[in-house]
Amino acid sequence: MNASARANKWLTAVTWRRLLRDRPIVPLMGLLAILVLVIELADPGIVSPEWTGVIVRASVPLAILAGCQTLTMLTGGIDLSVAAIGSMAGFVTATLVHSPGGVAEGIIVALAAAALAGLLTGIGVGVFRVHPLIMTLGMSFVVLGLSNVWQLQMVQTGAGVPDSLRWIGSSTLAQVVPYNLLVFIPLTLLILLGLRRTGYGRLLYAIGDNPVAARLSGTRAWQVLIVLYVISAVMAAIAGLLISGLTNTASVSLVDTSLLPAVAAAVIGGTSILGGRGGFGGTIVGALILTVLTALLTVLGLPEPTRQVVFGSIIVVVAAAYTRVTSES
């Protein structure tokens, strides 16, 4: 190999490094494309508009839950209460389906309950400085317990996932475009805009990067954190409603299986759990990657166990790659 070729190779290595560090979404898209390619090779003809619709539909709730993790992780926190809150939201709405206010009442009650839980979490984290991991864990116990109590109260009235929720959660336009995008696209625009173009978004990064500097610059972190955990809880509730519509089930543990994948999607998407680095764009791609990966493993005939093993390995590898490129050499 001559010198210039070697230099070229070195150059590309450096570029990749920089790309992964500054614009992680580009290599992530590459990874996603590769996965799609592999699945097409494994099962020719599988990749179609309809298939894409199914993937997107399944990714949307996961991406929203991962969004909760992204936002909280940006500040150096995490939200383990999303599963309990999301399940609660779907469940409450289903039990209130026969109430006078109907579905609307159910959704409003669900979102309000979620917001209340988020408010309390925010106060714990922001004002009393309880570790977010513990605070959200404790809150998830409280919410789950109360949901269970509610379940026993409601068992007579009869319940069911409302049609409108089923429609938005699982139907698709022309077998391709899932209607849950009606919720997801505005929400995504809001988050992306919020993180990039608003003062509030800047503060999320600031608190996560260096809380002391943020404070000395005049940031009152508790204000930011309270709002943050309310936002996160409401998003979790929205995701829970969509999942409940998608699966046509309402149970107090419906979202539990999505909790850890949500954290994983955020991490794969390039958000640092230590705070100050990341964004929602990467998280969406992270959620898509996890969903496509699941589909691929299914196509390959690999059962659930293998899927989990591969899942875990990918998280470690991707996270390690991020750590390598973002740490100063």
Next chain:
Amino acid sequence: MTATATGLLLEATDVSKIYGAVVALKAASLAVRPGEVHALMGANGAGKSTLVKILTGAVHPDSGRIAVRGRERTVHSPGEARRGGLVSVYQEPSLIPDLDIRANLRLTDTPLEPFRHWLTQLGIENLDLSSMARRLPLATLRIVDLARALAIEPDVLMLDEMTAALPANLTQRVLEAVASHRGGDRSIIFISHRLIEIASVCDRATVLREGETVGVVDVTPGSEERIIELMLGQIAGEMPAVAGRTAAHRASVTTPRISVRGLASGTKLQDVSFELHPGEVLGVVALEGQGQDELFDILAGSQRPSSGELLVDGSAASFRHPADAIRAGLVYVAADRAEALLMQRSVRENIALPFTTRVRRWGLIDLRAERETVDAAVSRLQIDARAGNEVRRLSGGNQQKVTIARWVAGGVRTMLCFDPTRGIDIRTKQQIYLLLRDLAEAGAAVLLYTSELKEVQLVCDRAIVIFGGRVVEEISGTDADEATLLRAAYHLRSDAAMPEAVAAETVAAETVAPRASDAANGPGAEAAPPEQADPETSR
């Protein structure tokens, strides 16, 4: 055999270490003979601590050679260095806070009896070995750390600003211990800013300046001058005189921007009163730990006073949070950049940070206006923002400029600068001096605490001297030469007889200006790198 060939116990040659854009060491060399006490001198940020860390394997050099008894060595960890007879008492206490002293000793395989012996020698008796390290006062921790090192009788013992946090009586004991430990084959590397200590125990001194070894001096009566000359380089010559101070007369006719009356906090800040007028730069001069930290914390809203009054623009103010101080127009520039910057974020976000902290500014940002403001500040401070995607990749000087630009961008009314030129290059220092003058000329009020006494005469209209938590003297800028300031800082009347030790130090200082606060620099005073970025542990 090789040891006798070179005759050196420890030799470091052309050692370099770079942290991102910060060059901690460029070409440092050090040669320690058996049996000597070798001083390592240099201004704050010269790289002394980094060199010691490299010699004991706590940091890995980028290049350079280290030889012990003539044999080249790569030291991988402090543990390995310790087994090889190289032990350092680092600048920051390295006892485990959550373990008691006995456990700390076991952790390092320190024999108990010699430890007790040295502890007594060092003036601490009746230490309860089952007390948690976290509960002991700092001075005690330093002494325990030293006794622990002495107890294993290392070949080379390195003391990094050991005496900085000690009261006079303990300092004396440490010097005695150093003197008695040397001898035979054993050597000591001694870092201190106090010339009197160097003169009393050291045989030779290596001087570092900006990461380079600039000279080795035999310590003899009268060598202090030479040492200081080496430490400072051409700084004295390059300093521009900051011309045209018109503020002094203006000051008397306006309401003071800040007026402080009888401010007190805990035991450190006793009773401080002064007025700061628009259009002036008021210097604050003090040895380390005289209450200046508390004063600035109170003014910046980080801490509340226990008594006293603070008036801003004539009306009483009380700050519960830095945001309150900022709202009242008091903005704070810290010495420690790790405390002020979002290291992973861009220059732009760092400068614009204060703009959006208030709830009503949480909404959409006018990006155009923001860019204009930020760009104006960047060019005014001449920040080299080429690596501006992440502030941590800027050089130290540029980083410090960013912390100042943050406030300049929004328009400064009152700026509180706490040692803003610590550890940055001379060019940047000059730019900062000029900027502070500019701000004052434009009507801002600047309160400047500095450990570099030379700055006072260059930049300040007048200076107050704080000692023991009280203002003991006010000196006009034109009279504020280093000798006067230093006298005042030690709270000495020019006519009164000086205590012997201080006199010697002052004489040394009169020749050329050392940094006053370095004379008693606490270990916490230096920029502590953020945990996760610390390269020592993340190997």
Next chain:
Amino acid sequence: MSAVTAPVGAPPANPARTVMSWAQRSSWAIGLVGLLAILLVFTKIIQPSYGVAGIQGLGISILPLGFAAVAQAVVVIAGGIDLSIGSMMALTSVIAATLMDGQSAEFGLAVVAGVLVLGLVLGAINGALVVVTRVPDIVVTLAMSFVWAGFALLVRAAPGGAASPWLMNLVIGPFGNPWIPKAAIVLVIVVAVIWIPIARSRMGLSLYAVGSNQLAAFRSGVPIGRTKIVAYALTGLFAAVGGLALTASTSIGTPVPGPYTLESVAAVVLGGVSLAGGRGGVFGPVVAVMVLQIIQNDMTFLSFDPNFALVAQGVILIGVLILGSVLESRRARR
């Protein structure tokens, strides 16, 4: 110069002081034991029939979570966190139940030994990944929780298998006195036999040192990477014991991880171990597990909806930490 005027040196050592300082250091655990006693008395008052059966039930029901809490405590003391404990328990549990099924007692013994070694290995892998990749502990162990759970499902897709009868006898039933459940004895003995020698050794000091202040530990000559790996390996070992306890108390192996991971985090925090590392011990969390279990029983006795026990657990968890933070800031202000 009077730069530092603070009194130097500490008060003289004497036995009373040493006891005091021990009590001060263990105040959290002592308080928990007191709370446990009060709760037991309270239980007896509200439910006069509470007795041998209740105590036996308590013993067996806390066993798996007790070990999980100890496992979590070890790694948290060393400054980490392990979100794969539940999965490691599931994996070790199904392996044990599958291998022991229909085999002799001797073979069962070999299986137990093998599973313990496996736990060490699983934990060491977690630790090595944390050290080598430098990815935050929480992310690595989260990822590994998928991996270990996947392996558990590979071993056995549905709950099944069987535990050696002697293993079940080891934990079920009274130990001599009907008031003393074997499970409690096993819990205490196993933890004591593994932990106490380690805690007293250099390695134990290193664990605390690394958790307390990594930089100071490194400078004191502690090998950081190796110590972390050991911490994770011990966590794996205790998780394996927990897995065996699961198999022993349920007599089968279940491949799906129980709620042990997050519950262990809660128990550890309630048990006085600081999430920041370096502080606390392994017995506090065990007592915390007992306290939580009794509260749950009491809820039943008071004919509350037992689900309120979960709510109570959350409220206690949050309340204790808020109390701690309020006290801390009050102390800081003084």
